[in-house]
Amino acid sequence: MPDRKKLTVSYAPFWHDGSSISTKQYHIIAATMLAVIAGLLRYGAPALGVLSLSVGSAMVWEYLMNLATRRPVSIADGNAALIGLLFGMLLPAVTPWWVVIVGTLVAVVIGKQIYGGIGGNPFNPVAVAYAILMISWPIYLDFNAALVNYSFDFPAAYPLVLMNAYGAGGIEAFSLTDFLMGRQTGGIGATFGLGLIVGGIYLMARGFIRWEIAVSFLAGIFVSALCFNLYDPEAFASPGVHLLTGFSLIGAFFLATEDSSSPVNFIPMLIYGALGGVLTVLIRNQGAHVDGVIYAILIINLINPIIDKIRPKATGRVMYHA
């Protein structure tokens, strides 16, 4: 009896560990918990409100879209909840309720359901929603303005704004440990670097996200930030700072790795991630925007179908039938 398994021939690369869609979503949600809990402890009840509203409204929009398009109800697969959760993690703790609801509407409807639901979206729904909100209501997503009524035991200015305005000198008050332990302002679930890293490593180890993308994304940030830093240490912050501030970590582990908008082959995944990291630093250091992660992810989403064509050559000769 030959080994049947060896003879199974398949198309296209697969990424499957035997678990279902919902298992994967729930594991990712679980992996965010450390960062989320840290955010809740830091920002208290308003943060809980924003997160619950975000998750809840995302699921409601998903359900309504299922009804409108007369497709099977898919809120049980956890994807809508994950979108809502990730979106909420990017927001300041005191985001007005209607901004949250419009954001999840954009994420679930325009970001995902319009393209036919899970697996069909060319862009990361969370990044789409956040970018659109940033264009529309920049004031509510400005961490300095939003968190003005909080008092912290660390400088309350958003590190990236300081970096943008004063160069590397602007963030001298922070140490890398501060960033790692979440002693910085920012999105509800985006500040506790250690939590995000632990969650990310768990997901990578279990194979729920591709380590190639996350690692090359961070490597891209590190290398390009290092280049800037070596060129002018006064004006440009060190790579470690870039890795641990803003949305770098949540972007690398949770946004860039989203399934349908990222490549599936090995080399494309590396290019995709590294390009995202480089773009992030370019936008931060050279562009007018404070954080580049969201736009960088949208741009790499855009080139995903093209770079995914880089794939191993088949051995043997290809026959063309005239």
Place this chain on the structure above:
Amino acid sequence: MREMVKMVIVLVVLSSLSGGLLAGLKNKYQERIDNQILTFVKGPAIHSILKDASNDPVADRFSLSINDAEKVFFVGIIDGVPRAVAFEAFGGGYGGDLGVMVAVDVQTDEIINISVTTHNETPGIGSAVETDTDFKNQFAGKKAVGDFKVKNDGGEITAMSGATVTSKAVCSAVQRAGDMYQQVKSQIKDQVKNFTG
């Protein structure tokens, strides 16, 4: 051969009919259009660069002929003295002529400010010239008769990012305005005296 001739005739007849119709219409409406431009384009441009004028510069105007062309000058009365004139000059931009209204202080020969009147620049890139005050403020305070060039050409004007052609067009328009001013300076000074606050 016959088909060829027919094609030529049809095209020629059509084009000339079209051209004739449009020329006629343009002639008929030219005056009206000029009036409209005066109220909606030049008016705001003049008012924006002669903010301090106590009179209405659009109403107080005179014309001089420069190189056989009529040129309209708008007079601004500042601090009771008719000391500012505004007039329009053109430079070749990315999408045809670009009009710049230049206000000059007659007493010091310095540019008070400039403003863009008409342009066909690329929307979103060159068209920023309408609103980019940092760019336009570079001209204020400079001698009207001088060299206006962008930095790439060895001048001292910082071009708008991504819109070098448009920036050069503005420079050449201001340059021409300076040349015209030089040419008719004495006549301008005579004329301006007729306007009193």
Place this chain on the structure above:
Amino acid sequence: MAKTIGQEFVKGLWEEIPPFRLVLGLCPTLAVTKSVENGIGMGLATTFVLVCANILVSLLSGVIPSKIRIACFIIIIATFVTVVELMMQAYAYQLFQNLGIFIPLIVVNCIVLGRSEAFASKNKVVPSFADGLGIGIGFTISLTVISAVRESLGTGKIMGNQLFGSSFEPFSFMVEAPGAFICLGLLLCVMNMVSSK
């Protein structure tokens, strides 16, 4: 096959309504629909050009040699577009300023050329007139709808009237360029959902 004049007119209002069904003429659709006023102005200008060009093309269809028909159509269309431009300058200058470069660009609007080529050159004057008017009004309606959605959500106003009260915070993404694409896409989607029932 033969439709009545009424049917030729009505088909432009739903069955072949541009740009939803006849996905042509997207440039003005996306670019000028920031406000209802611009949308209606653009729609009416296009309607005028469509009707006149359709009539003239169907009148001349026997004369125009088929090899150079596109060139002839373009001359006819460009003539009427310039007429519209001149008229707008003379009587509605502010609308002209708002629409700017997109008025001359009606020449290359595929709806106009498309109707000349596909309909007017093969049909008699009266059906061509009805077709042009129907498609034109359909286009006006679509532009009005798109611009109403964009303006109301993006600025909270319609024709300068506040819509939702003072606590409304405009969703300014809608009046940006990407908002136009998303708005058009969503309206197309709604329309398909409605008609597929």
